[in-house]
Structures are given as structure tokens and as C-alpha cells.
Amino acid sequence: MLIISHKSFLMYIYGQKVPFVAQKGRIDMRVTDNRYAGEISKFNLAVRMIGHEARTGTIRKCTGFSEDRIRKIFGTYFKQGDKTTVKRHRGKSPTQINNFVNSALHQSEATILACLFVYCGLLYLDKAQKGIASQRLDPIKLGERMCDAYETYRSVHPKPELCFEKAWSLYNALTRDKELFFAHCDNCGGPYIQDRYALDYAQCPFCDIKQSA
Numbered sequence: 001m002l003i004i005s006h007k008s009f010l011m012y013i014y015g016q017k018v019p020f021v022a023q024k025g026r027i028d029m030r031v032t033d034n035r036y037a038g039e040i041s042k043f044n045l046a047v048r049m050i051g052h053e054a055r056t057g058t059i060r061k062c063t064g065f066s067e068d069r070i071r072k073i074f075g076t077y078f079k080q081g082d083k084t085t086v087k088r089h090r091g092k093s094p095t096q097i098n099n100f101v102n103s104a105l106h107q108s109e110a111t112i113l114a115c116l117f118v119y120c121g122l123l124y125l126d127k128a129q130k131g132i133a134s135q136r137l138d139p140i141k142l143g144e145r146m147c148d149a150y151e152t153y154r155s156v157h158p159k160p161e162l163c164f165e166k167a168w169s170l171y172n173a174l175t176r177d178k179e180l181f182f183a184h185c186d187n188c189g190g191p192y193i194q195d196r197y198a199l200d201y202a203q204c205p206f207c208d209i210k211q212s213a
């Protein structure tokens with residue numbers, strides 16, 4: 001993960017003006033410390049999300065950056081000559097929930113990721129309503145916590161079945177659309193992600209995998 005220093009960040013956003021203004025001693029603090037810190041958070045989040053090959057629209061929603069600015073960050077930090085180190089995706093994010101439950105392997109990874117959403121503070125289990133609720137987060141915090149969850153998932157799954165955009169899609173299916181929910185396995189008692197409208201045999205993908213091994 002690339003986190004840039006304050007100095008190179010300033011060089012990035014203000015270009016050649018920084019040394020010129022500094023020489024003349026005319027820096028007035030029009031940019032408040034808070035705003036400055038906020039800009040750095042947004043910039044670092046954009047870099048982190050580009051590294052996960054997030055779609056431009058997703059990065060825009062979290063950072064508020066324009067498409068042009070995201071393209072420039074991509075060009076500056078992820079291009080070596082004509083080659084790029086990560087892919088850029090445009091268009092809409094995938095929304096098919098079938099991808100999360102169509103095999104025991106996919107269902108197990110979706111379950112792990114969903115548990116990491118809880119662990120990283122993206123959502124919580126609402127015991128009163130027996131459902132899943134999203135934490136109220138501003139877009140930057142939401143993006144940062146999604147990166148935390150996805151990076152943890154990647155650290156335990158070096159060859160992941162779910163890309164970063166699918167992680168967002170999973171989050172939306174759980175919290176906004178409520179098409180997926182946490183079911184409980186009759187066999188081991190553990191939670192697993194299930195399609196709300198599918199026939200549920202009350203057996204988790206981990207038990208499925210164990211039994212078929």
C-alpha cells in the first residue's frame with residue numbers, strides 16, 4: 001500500500017506553486033489543518049482503492065474526487081512508461097448476488113468477508129430486528145473500513161474469489177438490498193451468508209466442504 005508523505009502530497013495537489021510560494025514566504029494558512037488532513041485522507045484512500053482496482057465511480061463516491069483527478073493519480077502512481085501496474089475499471093459495479101452463493105467455495109469466502117465487515121465496523125448485527133444494519137459512516141470512513149476488511153480478506157486468501165468491487169456488492173446486498181442475510185448452520189451453529197429467497201438447507205458452506213472432502 002502506498003501512503004505518500006505530506007510533502008509529496010502538497011507537490012501533487014499544488015504542483016510547482018509550492019516551492020515558489022515557500023521561497024517568497026507568502027504561505028498563508030488558507031487551508032486549515034483539518035481540511036489539509038481531510039485531503040490527505042481522501043488522497044490516500046483513492047490510492048488504496050486504485051490499488052484494489054476499484055471502479056472510478058466507487059472511488060468518486062468515497063473521496064468526492066473528480067474522474068479527471070482520479071485518472072491523474074492513476075497515471076502518476078500506477079503507470080510505468082506505457083505499462084500500468086493495476087487495471088482501471090469503468091462502468092457499473094457488479095450486482096449479481098448469485099456469485100456469492102452458487103458454490104460452497106464462493107459462499108464460504110463471502111461469509112468470511114461479511115464477518116470481516118462486522119469486525120471492521122462496517123455493519124453490525126441488530127439483535128432487536130434480527131437483521132444486519134450498516135454503521136452510519138461518512139463516505140471516507142466507509143471506504144477506509146472497506147479497504148481494511150478487503151485487505152484482511154486478501155491476507156488470508158492469496159487467490160481470492162471475490163474482487164474489491166464484489167466486496168462492495170456484497171456489502172450492499174447485505175445492508176441496502178437485504179437480499180443476503182446471516183443464516184445459522186444446524187450442524188456446527190456457525191453463521192453463513194445465504195440468499196434470502198433461496199431454499200435453505202441450514203448447512204453452512206464450511207460443513208459442506210468438510211463433508212465432501
Ligand SMILES: [Zn+2]
Nearest residue numbers: 185188204207
Ligand atoms: Zn456448519
